[in-house]
Amino acid sequence: MSTGPNRILDEFAKLVTDAAGAAQGVRREVETAFRAQAERLLNSMEIVQREEFEAVREMAAKAREENARLTARIEALEAQLGGSVAAKTEKPASAATAKPRAKK
Incomplete structure (x- = not known):
């Protein structure tokens, strides 16, 4: 058993250790409360989550590629x-030199 100044230092070290543990517990609780509040706020603002955004971005990229291919x-x-229509619509040389019809 410690006596004298060593006992006082041991008690002080124990007190500081307990205070640090309590501070970490409080920190975890504050972080949890903050995250919950932030999540509620973001949900009320209807902000898109990153996973959903990435999925839509990939879909848009695929649609653009398909659009380019089509x-x-x-x-x-x-x-x-156009090549086959142009060949069919070309007039023979005799038709090009024929007289235009008179209007009735």
Whole structure:
């Protein structure tokens, strides 16, 4: 058993250790309360969570890529269709030199 100044220092060290433990407990409770309050506030503001934002961003990127592919496909089909339509709509040389019809 300690006596004298050592006993006083031991008691003081124990007191400081207990105070530090209590302070950590209070800190955890304050953090928990703060987080709960912040979460309630953010939920009331209807702010999107990061996971939801990332999911929507990926969907938008995929949609843009698909849009670009479909645009290229449409342009290729239009070019292909345009070439065959142009060949069908060309007038023969004799029709181009024929007289225009008179209006009735």
